[in-house]
Amino acid sequence: MNFGSQAFRGWFEAYLAAFNRGDFDGFGAYYADDVIFHGQAAQLRGRNAVLDFYRTVRDRLDEQVELVSFVGASGGRRIAAELRTTVLARHDWLEMPTGAMRAGDKRQSVNIVFYDLHEHQFTRVRSARLWPQPRTLR
Amino acid sequence: MTAAERRFRDYMHAFNASDWEALRRFYAADIELVIGNGTTLRGRDAIVDFYRDIKSRTSRTIEIVDCFSEGNMLAAELKSEFVALIDAPDFPTRPLQRGDRYYINSFALYEFRGSEYHRIRAAVFRREFRPRADG
Numbered sequence: 001m002n003f004g005s006q007a008f009r010g011w012f013e014a015y016l017a018a019f020n021r022g023d024f025d026g027f028g029a030y031y032a033d034d035v036i037f038h039g040q041a042a043q044l045r046g047r048n049a050v051l052d053f054y055r056t057v058r059d060r061l062d063e064q065v066e067l068v069s070f071v072g073a074s075g076g077r078r079i080a081a082e083l084r085t086t087v088l089a090r091h092d093w094l095e096m097p098t099g100a101m102r103a104g105d106k107r108q109s110v111n112i113v114f115y116d117l118h119e120h121q122f123t124r125v126r127s128a129r130l131w132p133q134p135r136t137l138r
Numbered sequence: 139m140t141a142a143e144r145r146f147r148d149y150m151h152a153f154n155a156s157d158w159e160a161l162r163r164f165y166a167a168d169i170e171l172v173i174g175n176g177t178t179l180r181g182r183d184a185i186v187d188f189y190r191d192i193k194s195r196t197s198r199t200i201e202i203v204d205c206f207s208e209g210n211m212l213a214a215e216l217k218s219e220f221v222a223l224i225d226a227p228d229f230p231t232r233p234l235q236r237g238d239r240y241y242i243n244s245f246a247l248y249e250f251r252g253s254e255y256h257r258i259r260a261a262v263f264r265r266e267f268r269p270r271a272d273g
Binding site: 005072111129131 | 172174175176204206207208209211212213215244245246247259261262263
């Protein structure tokens with residue numbers, strides 16, 4: 001990937017924008033077929049598994065992700081992103097993997113996420129939670 | 139390799155060598171460091187005192203898996219190994235007995251002004267505890 005740093009960040013911001021508007025084709029195109037995904041709520045392999053997971057999430061939650069910090073490695077081989085995620089429960093989801101939520105609950109967390117890239121796609125996504133732990137906003 | 143990445147390797151070398159005076163020079167006077175368990179340390183003395191205490195009870199080494207920088211920020215993936223030198227029931231991450239090993243795979247962000255770090259934050263991706271063989 002021969003992006004300049006601004007273009008690299010812009011490419012990643014376009015991914016988040018697609019994610020935030022629920023454009024599954026748009027953000028799904030960023031995942032390699034066999035992407036390895038270590039999220040806070042799921043450990044998955046493959047683009048279809050990741051998209052199925054996010055469809056399940058979207059049925060229950062509104063989720064918005066905000067880019068706080070971005071560090072792109074030269075050559076476009078890796079990204080470190082500090083992401084602030086805000087979820088709003090539209091229904092009760094007592095079995096939510098990261099903790100039960102009731103309809104109307106709003107929760108925020110911040111993570112450092114490392115993305116490994118190959119040919120303009122994520123081959124591995126790993127998320128680590130920054131302190132403080134997720135907080136409920138109401 | 140950028141200057142920031144070279145400096146980071148020097149920083150980790152000083153850490154692994156327990157060269158406290160060298161380590162202090164990497165920190166700004168208003169440095170704030172948040173480690174993976176949420177402990178926040180402010181100022182050079184607080185950080186060096188904390189690490190000096192950790193290293194009095196464990197043999198700790200940090201391996202840089204990867205690091206890269208852009209602007210005034212560096213991102214690093216690190217692997218740390220702690221080997222308890224003595225029983226440490228109040229060790230920050232978990233109680234340890236002499237000979238226990240504890241591994242952490244973490245991601246960290248280092249923000250710098252000039253040659254000094256002023257904000258460091260680490261998040262734990264994976265932890266693994268290995269009790270001593272006869273434990």
